Amino acid sequence: MQLLVWLSIFLLLPLGTFAQFSAYGGITASTVSKEYLVGDIQPQMGYHFGLGFQVSDSSIAPFYPGIRLEAVRNGYIQEIESVQHVIRLSYFGIAPYLNYTPLERWSTSLGVFIGGIIQARYRQGAQNIGVTENYRESDIRLQGEIEWQVYEPVNIYLNYAHGLRDLVKYADIDESGNFTGTIRDVKIRAISLGLRVNMAPFLSKL
Amino acid sequence: MKLTWAIIILGVLTSCGGEFIPDPLDPRLPRYSEEGKNTAGCFINSEVWQAIGEAYSLANSRNQYLQITFTTDNNTIGINIGGYQGKSVDSLNTYVELAFIIDNRDTKIQSINELEGRTFVLDGDQSFGRIIDSRDFFQYDICRGAGQLHIRYASAVPDTNDEYIIAGTFSFSVDQPTCRTADVRSGRFDYRVNISPISN
Numbered sequence: 083m084q085l086l087v088w089l090s091i092f093l094l095l096p097l098g099t100f101a102q103f104s105a106y107g108g109i110t111a112s113t114v115s116k117e118y119l120v121g122d123i124q125p126q127m128g129y130h131f132g133l134g135f136q137v138s139d140s141s142i143a144p145f146y147p148g149i150r151l152e153a154v155r156n157g158y159i160q161e162i163e164s165v166q167h168v169i170r171l172s173y174f175g176i177a178p179y180l181n182y183t184p185l186e187r188w189s190t191s192l193g194v195f196i197g198g199i200i201q202a203r204y205r206q207g208a209q210n211i212g213v214t215e216n217y218r219e220s221d222i223r224l225q226g227e228i229e230w231q232v233y234e235p236v237n238i239y240l241n242y243a244h245g246l247r248d249l250v251k252y253a254d255i256d257e258s259g260n261f262t263g264t265i266r267d268v269k270i271r272a273i274s275l276g277l278r279v280n281m282a283p284f285l286s287k288l
Numbered sequence: 289m290k291l292t293w294a295i296i297i298l299g300v301l302t303s304c305g306g307e308f309i310p311d312p313l314d315p316r317l318p319r320y321s322e323e324g325k326n327t328a329g330c331f332i333n334s335e336v337w338q339a340i341g342e343a344y345s346l347a348n349s350r351n352q353y354l355q356i357t358f359t360t361d362n363n364t365i366g367i368n369i370g371g372y373q374g375k376s377v378d379s380l381n382t383y384v385e386l387a388f389i390i391d392n393r394d395t396k397i398q399s400i401n402e403l404e405g406r407t408f409v410l411d412g413d414q415s416f417g418r419i420i421d422s423r424d425f426f427q428y429d430i431c432r433g434a435g436q437l438h439i440r441y442a443s444a445v446p447d448t449n450d451e452y453i454i455a456g457t458f459s460f461s462v463d464q465p466t467c468r469t470a471d472v473r474s475g476r477f478d479y480r481v482n483i484s485p486i487s488n
Contacts, residue, residue, distance in 0.1 A: 118313050119312075119313055119314075120313055120314040120316075121314075160315060162314070162315070162316060162376075162377075163316075163375070163376040163377075164376065165376050165377050165378050167310065167315040167316075204310055204315070206310070206315065206377055206378075207377065207378040208378070209378075211308055211310065214309055214310060214312075215309055215319075216309065216310070216312035216319065217312075250312040250313070252311075252312045252313065252319075253320070254313060255320055255457055255474060255476060256474075257331075257459060257473035257474050258435070258436065258459045258473070259435075259436060259437075259438055259456075259457030259458050259459045259473075259474070259475055259476070260438075260457070261457075265313070267312075267313070268312075
């Protein structure tokens, strides 16, 4: 996690001198792909927010590289015998991306999110059990996004994140009590909807 | 084997509360660990059985403790774990104790450390697992299950005089004509215990 923070600062400091600065946030609906998890998986609602820095040099149009600092809370619900086991995963990370702006008000971007886990919480039915240690410390997600400028400086966006890393690495036990080997499972799938506000007009007034 | 528990020279009891970390694949059970989390879990037939350790009290035997006993003649080792069973995790309302009786005549194990890494075959006769069900006390002595008990970790806690962590996995089946059929599977336990000699 410390490495991520320092990496973010290292990347953002030079970028900040010629970048468009934005703040954003919204809701996230997430689920997981699974092979070994027991029960039915249902989506979990969460949220995300962050700061974005995007190169604004018009000479490189219509492609603009950028990077985001993002906190995201997502997870999934595992329903077994009508009891919901709710897993909430909180991450903080960086998301370098390449933005493509073919039209004045429309843009898309593709990038990756590299995040470290802040906390994993577990609730069993109505009972809040607490923090779990079941999830790996980091995650990597491929992200695609489409964005529409509602009016200057507000944009609305839809983002899809496709986890590339198994979040669970576990030595499973069979019904007889024997270890069956290491199992890797659970990849995040998340859709986010949010608003992004370009901070340049506000900053220029300062 | 005649089960004589008149004199017990050593009791090992849990000493503090449990920390339930769910199994990442099936959260009805605690994750297998070797850290002294004071938890245990398994399935008994299709129902969930969970134990989240609490302070042991002789005055309150209906507790979620783990107890190990070595008999004075060193012929038998007993491991008892108290927990609750229910149709699902939000209805764990029946106290059920799991007991493992290990024939120690050949192995002559005398201390907890010596349990580490051992797999005990429960033959359903000299060594066995049993279910002590508050709804069905008559099964206490007669219904002996066959299966296996792995003690995967049994070691002293550093910088303590009398504390140990003991963890393992288990499964057994009771299938005798006069007994209710029971299938205990996916069992695991992880307890931090302290030695407390008991004699009577």
